[in-house]
Amino acid sequence: MRLVMEHLSKQFKNKIAVENIDTELREGVYGFLGANGAGKTTLMQMICGIIEPTAGEVKINGENNIQMGERFRDMLGYLPQEFGYTPGFTAKDFMLYIASIKGLPPRFAKRKTKELLKLVNLEKDADRKIRTFSGGMKRRLGIAQALLNDPKILILDEPTAGLDPKERAYFRNIIAEMSKDKIIIISTHIVSDIEYISDQVLIMKKGKFILQGSAEELLKEVKNEVWSCRVPNNQWSNFERTHCVANSHAMKEVIEARVISVSSPIEGAITVEPTLEDLYLKFFSDEIQEEGACI
Numbered sequence: 001m002r003l004v005m006e007h008l009s010k011q012f013k014n015k016i017a018v019e020n021i022d023t024e025l026r027e028g029v030y031g032f033l034g035a036n037g038a039g040k041t042t043l044m045q046m047i048c049g050i051i052e053p054t055a056g057e058v059k060i061n062g063e064n065n066i067q068m069g070e071r072f073r074d075m076l077g078y079l080p081q082e083f084g085y086t087p088g089f090t091a092k093d094f095m096l097y098i099a100s101i102k103g104l105p106p107r108f109a110k111r112k113t114k115e116l117l118k119l120v121n122l123e124k125d126a127d128r129k130i131r132t133f134s135g136g137m138k139r140r141l142g143i144a145q146a147l148l149n150d151p152k153i154l155i156l157d158e159p160t161a162g163l164d165p166k167e168r169a170y171f172r173n174i175i176a177e178m179s180k181d182k183i184i185i186i187s188t189h190i191v192s193d194i195e196y197i198s199d200q201v202l203i204m205k206k207g208k209f210i211l212q213g214s215a216e217e218l219l220k221e222v223k224n225e226v227w228s229c230r231v232p233n234n235q236w237s238n239f240e241r242t243h244c245v246a247n248s249h250a251m252k253e254v255i256e257a258r259v260i261s262v263s264s265p266i267e268g269a270i271t272v273e274p275t276l277e278d279l280y281l282k283f284f285s286d287e288i289q290e291e292g293a294c295i
């Protein structure tokens with residue numbers, strides 16, 4: 001299967017949310033990584049056919065997604081960022097309700113509901129009302145409903161928002177298990193969610209993909225630019241203001257810091273193995289702070 005974005009753009013009045021994106025996705029897991037407002041949700045909504053592009057198009061095996069209509073919806077599973085749960089429904093009733101909207105046969109829907117609630121670890125909570133669910137449980141239910149029609153294209157917008165570390169790990173395992181025959185797109189600004197499960201990471205900034213590749217390939221972008229160093233206490237405030245500090249740890253007379261910098265930030269600094277988090281900071285620190293930005 002081929003999902004192609006061709007010159008894809010979306011403009012809202014005078015705001016360009018997505019700008020001229022050209023890329024091709026095949027089966028596998030794709031992580032869209034970007035700061036808030038980068039354009040991830042808008043792009044996902046265009047892929048899902050929920051909003052129309054201002055220019056360009058999305059093609060599935062050569063066919064326009066919107067023109068495909070029902071045939072496209074049959075192969076799509078989507079978890080929006082803000083999902084409207086019906087608080088008075090039980091998890092099971094909610095799944096059956098979504099299944100009926102998707103037009104799935106009742107017997108198939110019943111079997112699939114059972115199977116998916118088990119997959120997302122809500123089997124024991126199937127008959128509990130959603131209003132009694134934690135945020136993480138609701139998110140897992142959201143993932144389950146997106147899988148009801150055995151989608152070939154699965155789009156999850158911020159699927160791990162509100163999940164605790166254990167639930168995040170569980171989520172990563174679920175995705176890894178089903179990635180073989182699907183195109184799975186996950187958007188997030190949480191690097192660790194996609195670092196280990198994405199075949200490709202696409203870094204989105206101001207409506208464009210500025211980098212695309214496997215985590216390994218992308219890490220080359222920050223090779224020899226991540227440093228471990230010790231900064232004397234009396235120099236720290238100036239140092240922190242003028243450098244891109246990934247993290248720091250106060251010791252007795254010095255602050256030990258991890259810094260992203262093209263050249264050695266201070267005498268005695270040594271380069272260390274970069275992580276995707278460092279890469280993210282390199283490209284987005286300018287949106288977090290003006291001074292000390294890495295690019």
Ligand SMILES: Nc1ncnc2c1ncn2[C@@H]1O[C@H](COP(=O)(O)OP(=O)(O)OP(=O)(O)O)[C@@H](O)[C@H]1O
Nearest residue numbers: 012015016017034035036037038039040041042043
């Ligand atoms: N319906 C709309 N009308 C006007 N501007 C919009 C609309 N939807 C999105 N935008 C703007 O387009 C830009 C991209 O928004 P989008 O929600 O796609 O980003 P995002 O990367 O998903 O961020 P977040 O994670 O915060 O949702 C933002 O500046 C946003 O304010």
